[in-house]
Amino acid sequence: MKKWTRRAFIGAGVLASGAVIIGIAIRPGNRTSKVSGLVAEEGETLMNIWLKISPDNTVTAIIPHAEMGQGVHTTLAMMLADEMDADWSKVKFMEAPADKEYANYILAKGFIAGDANSPKFLEETIDGVFLTAVKSMNFQITGGSASVRFTGQQGMRIAGAAAKAMLLQAASETWKVPVEELKAQNSTISHAASNRTATFAELAPAAAKVKAPKHPRLKTQDEFTIMGTSKPRWDIPAKVTGAAKFGLDVMVPGMKYATIKSAPVFGAKVKSVDTSIPSNSSGVLKILNLENAVAVIAEGFWQAKTTLDTLPIEFESTENDGKSQEDIFNEYRQAMDKDLAEGNLDKHFKSGDAMAELSKAETLIEAEYQLPFLAHFTMEPMNCTAWVHDGQCEIWCGSQNPLGVKAAAAEVLDIKPDQVTVHNQLLGGGFGRRSETDVIKQAVLIAKEVDYPVKLIWSREEDTQHDVYREAMVSRMKAGLDQSGNPIAYSHQFIFKHHPAEAADVPYAIPNQLIQYSSPASHVPWGNWRSVDHSVHGFLTESFIDELAFAANQDPFTYRKTLSKNNPRFQKVLDLAYEKSNWGSALPPNWGRGIAIAQSFGSIVAEVAEVEVTMEGKVKVHRVVCVADAGFAVHPDGFIAQMESGIIYGLAAAMTGEITIKNGAVAQSNFHDYPVTRMNEAPKIETHIINSGNPPGGAGEPSTPVIAPAVTNAIFNATGIRIRQLPIAKTDLRVSIRQTT
Template structure:
């Protein structure tokens, strides 16, 4: 974790590279001098690690988060502007460079400590420890719905409030008046007695020479002027007019283009390549063999991709060459049986007498649910542009973890990390896929062989067949209902635990609960997928809970409410969605309505789905969402993320399925891995609840609840229970 001292926190200003910088209040040491020249230009003042002010009185947030469509940078800028009392028109954001000093300590603090009450005297030490941990982990990641609830709450708001205090104190000295007589408003300092007014820029240099407070006074919600409102997105105009430069748009003078083909079976290695025909084709300059892939480099991407089709490759045999989805699931379910019968499982929750409750039950249920592997299917396929010399490596890419990528590329190229530069771009979708550095490493290796810059673009087929997939999972349930219709026991065993650890737990009051898991590893590469384990367990638990409600003879909504009497926040979210959706209304034959409740990433989301089943086809007509994220920093942004999460989850529930045949992925493109199209998209209504509880995430919580609400609605319409996704593989032709 590097050197660590017990020095008391103090920061002082230094003039470096034409811009004055002062470290944000984090131990150990004074960090800002290390970054000033990398985030400022002439005349700009870095008031702390997060905030800079230029001579035109424009404020810029230096944000340690990536942009992949979610709008987090914009919402973080709102948080800064509000605490700083800068006007929205005067604020913007700049993505932090991929350097150690911008490892995201606030993200670590949010995940590891949350709302723990830390004594003020210990805050600098705790923040410093978090920085060292995040540096050691090379973490500058955007994911886990953590931008607002971690970086925003523990980093950006504090930095904005601290900078505001520093500016006021500097103005107090300059004007010779008490600080309590001064106020900040609209990027200006105001003397409330005389009405005297001056821009922040006038005091920025002096302010940055004072030590910032690690525990400044933050605003309360009733004092917010920008948070809680829907500020215009700074990134939208460039995306609309086409001037936004994504990773795939990067241009480097003299670059060539590469297409790549990896071993079809994960784990296989390249044995031999016959590229005779490819080398004779126009524009082709290089054939580059890698350990588990081969790349063709040409003047243009079309030339490279066409030449790649002519290459004859021999791959090594593996132990998984005969693996199939069927054989993998057989292994999963055998592992589940062993976990129940043989006691080989690991416990998540173990409360009460499960076996006793099952033995005395008026009714018992036993069901197994399954979900397949899923690809990320970002609209921008994997790509990276690299230039490598004997001494340096530059990579142009859109990544969810620029700092981590920098270290990964350095290790792959056997270079000092100081000689590797990541040039970060916005992403055409991430969903967890762009936290994995495979394309960046490939591009760097290819560019080294070529001796000049190369843009590597994965074909859509390569993108689908060589993803890091959301795992296929089987989950077995047993439940007991007593003579009064109350759920007396809940048992769940599943395979492969990842994160978050709480994903398989349920919020309902059940006295006897046993939730446990078994290991059942496969050769298929795993990667984080939007909402990670919540995406599987949300479907499993909320769909099976509906089965329990039906077995108890209860309305699914009312049954949930009755088991949440000690959780009024959960009840309010459920009540809000039920009332908005018209729960309890009589629906005509062939139509159904289903409900779900999910707690994930610090937010509560309830969803009601309306479906129609006509001639064996299920149509999703309407989705009503109620979300309690504690406080909506940007209501439009939160609404957009709920809509995005619904569509992403709906695509998976209706169509998403990656099959393994002969050890390899069968699917290849959108013809056999389809997305929900615009004409299939339902009406989506979002209702926001500002409960005042701890602030939660937005990017992922909308995804887990859509699949169970969908299958619960299908049951309501047809009486047919769906326990395996996607819905498209189910047969509803007998329903009329």
């Protein structure tokens, strides 16, 4: 949304978001007083809700995001410390508590308004609307590749700059000197003319009484001393030594273990189960019927699981019991056909008259693509430890939305959220899965039946078969080319539009477009999956544009370059990808090179994949060259790591990732039938960052959407076989069926 409208305010009430304040206009007695008891210890000065100063001159950044391997605690603290001119060796962090005051309205505002500026006289009112909305919705989200580009830019930087301004003002008033003669550096304020120096800690009590500036001056990039460097990440040493604590590592005195078996078919209920403890089940303490699942509590996880596996559980039948994967895709296609015939397709985007121009085109290209359901497959299985006691509930878990966890537990127990304490841990993979609260609710339901803490652990089989999945997709695309091979019309019909809203947009200059979608019913639960709809449309758009380049008899790189000539950022990313990949250079026999590019979450990423397809049809991805316009990479090493992570995650999905439905239930169960990319299969990844001067873009997701089309386009280059159905493993690539291209 490029301007402030009534719809923006309405949207604030329905958007899932995360935990900060823009403007940081925090006054004494206002929001600082509401959180001081939660985050500040005796002797510490809370400058605003995002930072405090200790008597030993330590600056603590209070970070409103979870750490799931992306290095967010370090990077956001860097942004705050740089604007504050703090001594990095004296900077620490703490994760913000699950409290409504830390509901992150900056994410809501960022997702809806982007970088748009609101009128200054309305700013506080607008901020209040967003803050009220996210408080009511219990959103403290880490996701959407938004931590740096929204929380960092509009929260942590402003918090640090505001605190510095307050410290300078306090020194000016104490020393009776003009504030312009003062300098902040390395956690001290100095006045050269009088040779006076004071630490931040010495000035903090007086500074906290200064009215915070609404619009403190922020540094320009050439003034950065911390941002743009790769400071050692705080989360890594403990992970190396094994001291890091994830949800699965939590140990509470007196704790017992539980595991669970849910109805195989989504939506089914337990019909019957004997909840008496079998005589031969050592260590089993309780068996519970949770209506749609059965849980076993025992002294250890293995005792609980082996007993659960032997229980004679009968589940109710549903109308979906006989449904197969083929049935689901047939239903999707029938729904698309019906919506098209009846004129009921929803419009995503329309320009010109695509259908009329398609009929006039010199060349018409049509393709149907099909994508499977995908699971998250986090390395740490889903888990939650819950203890219900003395009218209170304590939760230990790794969550992307701790405030949502608190609300979910309170709802289950019918108590107030203030009676729930959430101890958030490191996350062993999130990818959107740990923004859900299903495992939290189950753990609380189990814990309320006993008088001791219970750690619920899902088996890998339960994790695989009761995930919330990336939606399966059917896509129909058409394009018309003129005599020069340029696209004059484009039509796209797909199913299920989720978010971001712009994911299905075409980044190329095509004058006549008609993009529409259907929303058929599905009994398979949907959930946010890394890069959400961009992971789908990145493959569709970049595969089809490759088909157009081939039909036009043009080089895929040159074709993209020509069609994006009005987008300078795209041009620069493509040019660097061309250079670094040695595009056009000779490759060994049976090798191919493919390119793809997309803009998502504020970053533009191009990838060139080099693949080998053996005579037997085996695919090996040898090299991936990744070029990313990050706007500005605050932590370059962390940004590169995220590019690599997104590529590996997307590569696993592209090569072998597939959840299939058989008799209404998920057929896969573990790594043997849902394999992921292993170390010996990982390609060499070379990442090149462009700091274009634009606002920082996201890092966690933008490299995922383009790896699948880069690889499949490379396979076509090597074999002449066009892959329109994922995973790649479903396509026969043996030399005997290859076409000469």
